[in-house]
Amino acid sequence: MGDLHAASTAALGLILAADPAVMGIVGLSLQVSLTAVLLAALVGLPLGALLAVTRFPGRQSVIVALNALMGLPPVVAGLLIYLLLSRSGPLGPLGLLFTPSAMVIAQAVLIAPILAALTRETLSGLWEEYAEQLRSFGAGPLRAVPTLLWDGRFALLTVLLAGFGRASAEVGAVMIVGGNIEGFTRVMTTAIALETSKGDLPLALALGLVLMGIVLAVNVLAQVLRSAASRWAG
């Protein structure tokens, strides 16, 4: 109980002091995770929409594989990307290991299957409603993808937030490919892991509270945008 109290006091202190170093770590966390969500969305959303509207042999297997990939252990993803990006690996010449870019790649790989699977789930229902209508306009499944993505945009916001939540909470993969380098690749989760291993549990918990606060703030912002936009859309 004493630890919890110390942690919440410390968390409040960190926020109120707007400690520039903590802010730097927070900034990098947001930058890495938001970039990863963007990259993963560019692949995951169209892929999920395509799976919702098309029918082809083996489609069910693709969906099962995608759902299974949602459970990809971050440490395994991190290790694979480490081996790919290592100077001794196939992508070594790019020199990306132990940089923020490597962390973006790791998070994007982890969340792209989540975005694709949830998008497919979300848009399947919509497609059932719209299929007749869109076909009557002569739109094939492929032409329907952009329309579906646009009409499902509010529901897809939740999908994106799920992806963001997973990305920003992730520690195993970014620790391996980023290296937790102070001032360069240290993010909230790796800082929390570091303070835990130094035995400063209240500070680790305080940083955790700050992280949860940020995730909450992003979600509130998204919710506000969503209701404003839907009012505007009428």
Next chain:
Amino acid sequence: MVTLRRGLLAMVPAMAARAASAQERTITVASTTSTEQSGLFGHILPLFTRETGIVVRVVALGTGQALDVGRRGDADVVFVHDREAEERFVAEGFGGPRHHVMYNDFVLIGPAADPARIAGLRNITEAMRRIAEARARFVSRGDRSGTHAAELRLWQLAGVDPTQGRGQWNREVGQGMGPTLNAAAAQGAYVLADRGTWLSFRNRQDLRILAEGDERLFNQYGVMVVSAARHPHVKAAEARRFVEWLTSPTGQTAIAGYRVKGEQLFFPNADRPEPARPS
């Protein structure tokens, strides 16, 4: 809290520098959790950067893992503490030559109740033997780190085969020094730790130092530049500059000047012969 502030504040200039110039001179150093988490790097690296303009990025791992990162060419310098493994690394042509830099020492830590009755012993092998005889719980790093190698060496000197007790009194956690200390604190177990990590460790519960001071507990650190012949992208000039600085009077003085709670953590010895290895 204060240490974090100081540590975190130290990184602000580094971030500004990153934003300022994409082609700033940086090197990556694969090192150990003991040097990073004890705060030594936070103390000496800003001095090096001010003097040379070279920014040092530290990836803190166990010694075995740090050497592997060097072998793969993912770091320019390796700065670790397991002489045998380091000599193997050099012999295999992955880097070198190896320079010794400094030493600190290991301490044997245990619960206040001290079920194996080792408190105050100076003879470390006797202490280890008593722990094994009492089948008192011992938490091992079990992660191929320098500290793990030291544990195994000490067990061997004590004539104990720790694998006999694996999973019973001898618990391998396969983690860094801090998590291992956390595990020992939670279980009231014995544990071998480097003094630096112990001094800056916060979650001690009722753990304390029970045995220390034996020469066989000395812990020598060595530094090597990764071979540019094997990995042409290695920033050899900057890496050599770092090694030269560490072993120069300036670097050695900086190392000696680092104190936690008034205690000196690392003892520079680049200009002296390395202490003899216990055998």
